[in-house]
Amino acid sequence: MKLFSKEQIYEGDKLTTERQNISSTDLMERAGTQIFNWMHARMQGAQVPIHVFCGIGNNGGDGLVLARHLVTHGYNVVCYIVNCSDKRSKDFLINYDRIKSVSNTWPNMLSCKEDLSEITIGGDDIIVDAVFGIGLNRPPNDWVKHLFQKFKVSKAFTLSIDIPSGLFTDRAVDDEDAVVYAGYTLSFQSPKLAFFLPGTQKFTVQWEVLDIGIDRDYLRETETEVELIAKHEVLPLYKPRQKFAHKGDFGHVMILGGSYGKIGAVNLASRSALSSGAGLVTVYIPTCGYHSMQTAVPEVMVITDEHETHISNINFDIQPTVIGVGVGLGTSEDTVKTFAAFLKKNTIPLVIDADGINILSRNKTLLNLLPEQTVLTPHLKELERIIGTWSDDFEMLEKVKAFSEKYNVIVLIKGAHSITVNKNKMYINTTGNPGMATAGSGDVLTGMISGLIAQGYTPLAATIFAVYLHGKSADISLEDYGYQSLIASHIIEKIGEAYIDLFKQPEQPKEETQQKQ
Known part of the structure; x- marks a missing residue:
């Protein structure tokens, strides 16, 4: 299995929208729906409180798609927007409007100044981490760091979308307390190198790849610097x-x-x-x-x-x-x-x-x-x-x-x-x-x-x-x-x-x- 770099993933997204004649919003809908399908197959309508924390970029947009499907299928959902900047992605804003149209209560807007003690998360609850994605290029601020620590202290099961927030794809973290410790990560199209290195593998206990339909020719033809070796990869070597x-x-x-x-x-x-x-x-x-x-x-x-x-x-x-x-x-x-x-x-x-x-x-x-x-x-x-x-x-x-x-x-x-x-x-x-x-x-x-x-x-x-x-x-x-x-x-x-x-x-x-x- 190929492990695509951050730049290759962005290029794959772009080519997919062009070759399949879909919008980036459609691709985000596809990704968020795949996450929902994964959760729905395992939860079967169980009324466990689900806390979906969304950033304001595309990872947050994926979280909003997930939250909307959870709401429309009757799950017990609370959605939060970690609003620490005014740089919102286009697809995030589209999905923000969509979830408002189906939710009885708008997502809770967190301005990164609130008292975190007002957010109640039980040990039997589920946290969905959709705060930051692979595009993160600097450490989170102190308020976000404290939010991530709240996740950890809560003992709730934490599911990260694509990559645990605060973790980088191509370099080490500066502060381990500023990274989400995920029980499970659903990674789009391929796992990330950080999942396999001694210093960063601790941030996700398990991971799974979700196929979101990236262009097959691109996936097949693109050479990657890293490959993951399992039975499928070694069998052709056998003499x-x-x-x-x-x-x-x-x-x-x-x-x-x-x-x-x-x-x-x-x-x-x-x-x-x-x-x-x-x-x-x-x-x-x-x-x-x-x-x-x-x-x-x-x-x-x-x-x-x-x-x-x-x-x-x-x-x-x-x-x-x-x-x-x-x-x-x-x-x-x-x-x-x-x-x-x-x-x-x-x-x-x-x-x-x-x-x-x-x-x-x-x-x-x-x-x-x-x-x-x-x-x-x-x-x-x-x-x-x-x-x-x-x-x-x-x-x-x-x-x-x-x-x-x-x-x-x-x-x-x-x-x-x-x-x-x-x-x-x-x-x-x-x-x-x-x-x-x-x-x-x-x-x-x-x-x-x-x-x-x-x-x-x-x-x-x-x-x-x-x-x-x-x-x-x-x-x-x-x-x-x-x-x-x-x-x-x-x-x-x-x-x-x-x-x-x-x-x-x-x-x-x-x-x-x-x-x-």
């Missing part, structure tokens, strides 16, 4: 196997890493590379790991370094398809020197994780030696070491894009919504859960990305696909283990089921199934 295929068709992964006490990281990465479909896997480890690897993973071949406890001289006579390097590697002086020497002569595609990234962050000239489209898989602290600090998530993304462009590498920012960055393009993953916050989870992912590259996936496709499968495997594992007991090995065990799930059809509702029978 089926032919009947007469053999292991040589699916590449040879080398996992290069390990040190005394950290051979388990190599174990996990090599097992996940095999379970992802690599034809052959060889590990390059210090001598101390030889017996444990041969015993624990009999499918994997082992080459040992001359040193007992750490990698000190990278030297092998095989030709792997891809090398996953860094898991459990350590950062001893010997290891750093041999890693630098290895990079100077290496031409094989790389996936670099953990201590491989830490070595690069301390020796940044080595970044110039990386093959094109090398995949780096840092968690946030490792990312900070390699690109420097940032003030907010939006600045972080800009710095990662610049880093990716400069070195022509793919950067996977691991997190609740892992983000794959390839120059100016970002891919946000939708699978995964908090149970993945466990030792070794990243090692598994390194092996999976390496395993997919070995099979002929491009580094970008392999990263996007592996991140999806990694999260999906963990989601499937929850059924058996829950969040607390999930460990990295469980993720590997479910990779096969994650592949199978790609081709499962969604279950039909029981009512529909019974009707067909």
Whole structure:
């Protein structure tokens, strides 16, 4: 799913009105009606007090359309106008007149000076937030801030239209108290980037996209900087196997890493590379790991370094398809020197994780030696070491894009919504859960990305696909283990089921199934 920028959304609205020969007021009516339909399907006429707070721009106009339909369908509605400016949009004014024609009481006009204690909102009520939309370009004033805090303190269920008011689409907020904390957000045509970033996702517990009929050609043809990755997006990436295929068709992964006490990281990465479909896997480890690897993973071949406890001289006579390097590697002086020497002569595609990234962050000239489209898989602290600090998530993304462009590498920012960055393009993953916050989870992912590259996936496709499968495997594992007991090995065990799930059809509702029978 594409995530459209604020400017692209405005352009889509404009083209839709032109190509469908409708007015902007008609498009607003369509949007507000969709929100009403969503609420009406769930409330079925329930007489819960509904407080609709509208700004004086187009987001407020959407709220007025909703309020009018709620009134005409007999709901218990109180509508407020947050009137802090004299700059009212044309479509807001049209819908202001329309709601006055059907309402017994005009919307309550709030001049942003009133005593907020006079507005009574119960904990069992519903608040609809239609104060500000995506066009907000400055923090709300103090009175509006106090209004938003009143929403929060009330404990009422809060539904935001398009985006929680006070939240920006393209930058961080200055004051978190000046943002609506929504229980649910109905976002027009596509979700917003802020819904997926650590610093701003807190402002909506859940979100859902409402289709308001934006021109299909525009949606299909417009390239966006951000894409949301789910099953629909990864299924076309899948490479089926032919009947007469053999292991040589699916590449040879080398996992290069390990040190005394950290051979388990190599174990996990090599097992996940095999379970992802690599034809052959060889590990390059210090001598101390030889017996444990041969015993624990009999499918994997082992080459040992001359040193007992750490990698000190990278030297092998095989030709792997891809090398996953860094898991459990350590950062001893010997290891750093041999890693630098290895990079100077290496031409094989790389996936670099953990201590491989830490070595690069301390020796940044080595970044110039990386093959094109090398995949780096840092968690946030490792990312900070390699690109420097940032003030907010939006600045972080800009710095990662610049880093990716400069070195022509793919950067996977691991997190609740892992983000794959390839120059100016970002891919946000939708699978995964908090149970993945466990030792070794990243090692598994390194092996999976390496395993997919070995099979002929491009580094970008392999990263996007592996991140999806990694999260999906963990989601499937929850059924058996829950969040607390999930460990990295469980993720590997479910990779096969994650592949199978790609081709499962969604279950039909029981009512529909019974009707067909």
